[in-house]
């Protein structure tokens with residue numbers, strides 16, 4: 001599984017530098033997460049770093 005950014009994203013850029021595997025990038029509409037790269041921060045941090053820093057709660061687990 002992976003985390004995903006929804007349309008609530010305001011492209012503030014806060015999450016991008018926090019990702020330990022560089023899975024976050026700027027998409028056409030807003031910032032996006034590459035589901036092939038996201039490791040849910042496992043092995044790096046206890047909490048998903050992008051979720052922790054997002055000011056608008058736009059990042060959720062993709063199911």
Ligand code: SF4
Nearest residue numbers: 019038039041048050
């Ligand atoms: S959960 Fe972690 S690995 Fe996945 S996109 Fe967010 S910061 Fe990157």
Ligand code: SF4
Nearest residue numbers: 009010012013015054
């Ligand atoms: S921290 Fe949240 S609002 Fe900011 S770019 Fe990332 S997903 Fe978008």
